[in-house]
Amino acid sequence: MAENTGPATMTKQDKARIFALFGRHINRNQIKYLSAGHLDVFETRREGVGFTDPLTGRRMYDCFTAAGCFNVSRRNPEVLAALEAAADEVDMGSRLLPSPHKEALARRLSALAPGDLDRVLFAAGGGEAVECALKLARGATGRPKIVSTVKAYHGHTGFALSANGKEHYRHCFEPLMPGFVFVPFNDLDAAAKVIDGDTAAVILEPVQGEAGIFPGTPEYLRGLRDLCDRHGALLIFDEIQTGFGRTGRMFASEHSGVVPDIMTVAKSLGGGLCANAAVIHRDTPLLRGFREAHPDFHETHAGGGDLACRVSLKVLDYLEQNRLWENAERQGARLKAALNDLMRANPRIIREVRGVGMMVGVEYIHEFMGPMMSDALARHGVFAAYSGNAPQVMRFMAPITVSDAELDGIIAAIRAAVRDMKTLLPLALLAARVPGVLKLLNNEKMQTALFSWVRKAEDLFSRGGGN
């Protein structure tokens, strides 16, 4: 195991100093927001399936993993060694030139990708990969319309944000690009009504992540494939969260066998250390023709850097040598079974458990329970976040290296957190019956204020105590 020189402990003064700097130079209210949900932890000794909170000394299981970045675990020693070796030889590399590392990774990705997906373009992150994919789709087809899905999450830059299906992320920045339409996920009839001869592409996540973990059914995905073929539109799978073993297959599309025309990948491609992403597309005459006519239609300055490519190659080695997708499938099934037991025992808290592989979502009865559970889980050593696009849903996306014993630890912590919830619940539910209060409780700003207050009261009572 590589050394870890991060500070093992942190005092309250350290925390206050960092908060002051972060508040002054980055964002004041982000601190409040995170503190309210007990997500104001720091990360030291980042290794294996988690990290240590230096303030409490508490070991935390990482079930958020930057939304799927740490598939091969935190600071995987083999990946770390690859980074160190790469840093002795290369840098980001020139935007203009190929290199053995870029070519090797492109070859590797095209071999791994499903079906005949085999042409690779690099990008610096998931958002940029979506930008590139949508430019490719509109450019190659000469058509304006992009069909996306309600509550979809594709990123925050111009094209990606225009394809984002959540009002929250868009409303301050309108007008965005015309030509983007949104249809309910898993609703083939709705898609059939809008996919037509003007449609450049349909873009979707095979398992909607940020929306609250909704797997696309095989019938839906096959239906979309047929609709796209019939109208000459391109099918784009955004596998940014689902890729690289997360769902129990190397890529989520393998569950249905539907091969898209274009696939975007990012997150775990960088091994949790580097930034890297890619667009992988089929070598059809349409796409090939466009790229030959416009070889520099999307230039990336930071994507596919030599250093990142060497790290990515090691990530893929590690995934394949350890067949991590199999572990994701097995441990994911165990987690789902345990959560289903919890749901049966706690029908007033948990509405539904959904997921594929180690991409599992728990939907609570009320939105306000998301932040409450984040809080309860944090106290029991699980770092998990509710979905940005659906606060009533909590995602559990542990590193897919997770062992039996580690998963048992995660399950025990979730059980304990649900027990805590039960003691707080009567009060909240009673309040929720008063007209208007439920709406208030489900309001994000209200939650921040309320939980900040609760947090202060707790600190008051537990002063000097550990937990």
Place this chain on the structure above:
Amino acid sequence: MTTPKLLEGARQGAHFFDTGGRRYLDADCSAGIFNLGRRRPELAEALKRAARAADQGNFPIISEEKALLAEALAHFVPGPLECSLYGVTRGEAFDAACKVARGFTKRPGLAALEGAWHGETGFALSLSQRADRDLYGPLIPETALLPFGDLAAAERAVTNTTAAVFLEPVQAENGCRAVTPEYARGLADLCRARGALLVVDETQTNFGRTGARFAFERLGVEPDILILGEALGGGMFPITVTLLTQRVNGFMNDHPLIHLSTFGGSDVACLVARAALGLYAAEKPWDNAAAMGKRLRAALDGLVERFPDLLSGVAGEGLLLALRTPSPETARALCAACLENGLLVAAGRAARDTVVIRPSLLVTEAETDELASSLEAALRAVSSGA
């Protein structure tokens, strides 16, 4: 291109080698990323240290790495640009600036200058002068390109629905055309009068490229938003930043986590960037860029005189210079001939008849002369039709 394929191998200082061991002077620097030279050993060590202490981290949470870099940036960058919004690549930083401008002013209008090239992402593409723009369907509405250098036209176009005006101090991709201090100040005054924000995109000019630490300092304007490119990570690790004043950051404070970046401002990137800022502060590469820029400019002026059929002029500042040729074909041929002669350069993306020259800011006199003589050999080759 008919040249045999060149694969990038080792790199050091102003140079890199192909996998066959042949040496090239990098006068593209990945569009202004390798300001401190290729694979600086100090930054390689900083990266290794960073990876021993941290990883990218969980992006929505608070970290000491993010906070300390933001503090260092607030001190390094002149003026009241105290707040950081991180990205991983320049287009992302530009799009973030557009979003903050709209969010802060609650106005839709975004205006850049003709000849601008701000990046490849949706907002950046919508505000760039690109021949291929129409290929990508209807882009961001309420965007406009103002006639360059024309204050009267700006007076008419910038209204009380304009959120921001974007300017590059030197249009690197458009023949290195520089804005004058008078024009920049005129735009700044106009923005203030109309309640719009002034955004300066320094992705190509930052950290000394034009002979000043930041190009906006010489223009005598105070941007409300400043965009810094991947040179922030010294070419070792990608990170960019959109810097905001406290006033403008009020919008982000009111909407925390409304603009996210998984890799932007990762903990490792922040640690490397802090080491790079240390090198920038210690080595002041802008001084060398000013001196070597003068030397290179003199050499290029000489080449324009000697090859009037191939070159019609030089423009730019410091070590961000462009040669104008008669046609995009000539520029392409010249780039290829330069590569044959051990020099990596690229044609401008907006003005495709130009060749942009932007070597490491730490080039020596000998390397500057090497650059000029490689260019001369390439010009001779193109001129003789070789």
